[in-house]
Amino acid sequence: MSQVLGEAAWAISGDLSGLQAALQQAHSDVVGATKRIKPELDNVMKGVGAMGAAITGAMGVSGYAAMGFGAKLAEIATLGVQDLAAIEAAVKSVSREFGQDLVVAADAAYAALSAGTEEAHIPYILEQAAMAATAGVSDLATAVALGSSVVNAFGLEVEEIEGAFDGAFVAVKGGVTTFDELSASLGGVAGNMASAGFSTDEMYGAVAALTKGGIST
Numbered sequence: 001m002s003q004v005l006g007e008a009a010w011a012i013s014g015d016l017s018g019l020q021a022a023l024q025q026a027h028s029d030v031v032g033a034t035k036r037i038k039p040e041l042d043n044v045m046k047g048v049g050a051m052g053a054a055i056t057g058a059m060g061v062s063g064y065a066a067m068g069f070g071a072k073l074a075e076i077a078t079l080g081v082q083d084l085a086a087i088e089a090a091v092k093s094v095s096r097e098f099g100q101d102l103v104v105a106a107d108a109a110y111a112a113l114s115a116g117t118e119e120a121h122i123p124y125i126l127e128q129a130a131m132a133a134t135a136g137v138s139d140l141a142t143a144v145a146l147g148s149s150v151v152n153a154f155g156l157e158v159e160e161i162e163g164a165f166d167g168a169f170v171a172v173k174g175g176v177t178t179f180d181e182l183s184a185s186l187g188g189v190a191g192n193m194a195s196a197g198f199s200t201d202e203m204y205g206a207v208a209a210l211t212k213g214g215i216s217t
Contacts, residue, residue, distance in 0.1 A: 066102075068102075068103040069091075069102045069103055069106055072103055072106035072107055072110065073087075073088055073106060075110055076106065076109060076110050076113065079110070079113050079114065081113065081119055082119060083119060086119065086122075086123075087109055087113075087119065087122055090109065090122050090123040090126055091105045091106045091109050091126065092105075093123070094123075094126040094127055094130045094140070097127075097130070098127075098130035098131070098133075098134060098140075099134075100130055100133070100139075100140045101139075101140075104139055104140055104141055105126065105130075105140055107141050108126060108129060108140040108141045108143075108144040109122055109126060111141060111144050111145060111148070112125050112126070112129075112144050112148060115144075115148040115149075115152060116148075116152065117148065117158070118158075121158045124158065124159075125144065125147070125148075125158065125161065126140070126144075128147065128161050128162050128165065129143035129144045129147055129161075129165075130143070131165075132146075132147070132165040132168070132169075132179075133179075135169065136165075136168070136169065136172070136178075136179030137178075137179065138178075138179040138180050138183070142179065142180055142183045143165070143179070143183070145183050145187070146164070146165070146168060146179070146182060146183035146186060147161045147164050147165060149183075149186055149187040149190055150164040150167075150186060150190050150200060151164060153190035153191045153193070153194045154190065154194045154199075154200055155194070156200075163200070164200060167200050167201060167203075167204040168182050168204065170204055170208070171204040171205075171207045171208045171211075174208040174212070175207055175208030175209070175210070175211035175212045176211040176212055177207060177208075177211045177217040178217075181216075181217040182207070182217060184217075185217050186203075186207075189203070190203065193206075
């Protein structure tokens with residue numbers, strides 16, 4: 001039985017050899033592309049910090065933003081954090097260095113903590129997410145949601161979140177998708193992919209292949 005979806009035609013039968021071969025090829029493509037694109041991404045990230053500092057230095061923080069930031073800190077406090085001052089410092093630092101909205105940055109910290117991230121890892125998570133958001137033309141909260149969903153679903157160490165973002169960029173470059181679309185969609189897929197024994201590279205490779213074949217993210 002054949003079903004046509006967009007420009008992609010899929011044959012559904014008991015023989016999965018074609019699908020397995022395609023996924024294997026997608027996996028190889030993503031691994032190779034990640035190695036090639038990594039130096040390119042690193043160069044982009046080097047300019048992110050200076051640009052963000054210039055933006056926030058010129059703009060300053062309004063009284064309205066300060067009130068919103070205070071409200072967000074109060075929300076974070078309800079999560080039972082032990083060192084609220086450290087979280088506040090991390091949020092201010094990432095906002096200043098990467099040109100991120102202060103309230104959005106605080107909201108991202110709240111989301112990361114809610115997703116189970118330990119307090120000690122918040123500065124690192126926010127920094128990596130801020131770099132990913134800037135390079136992916138997205139916002140910090142979206143990046144945190146994407147990174148957290150992949151890390152949690154695949155049982156990765158916090159330090160591996162950079163690789164999760166690298167894979168997302170490869171999927172964007174090799175497929176027909178965006179960083180925001182991946183963030184909105186992978187949360188419902190990553191867990192199943194991990195349970196089925198796939199790697200993050202295979203997941204991103206499948207997304208790249210399927211979207212390039214005409215199926216939406």
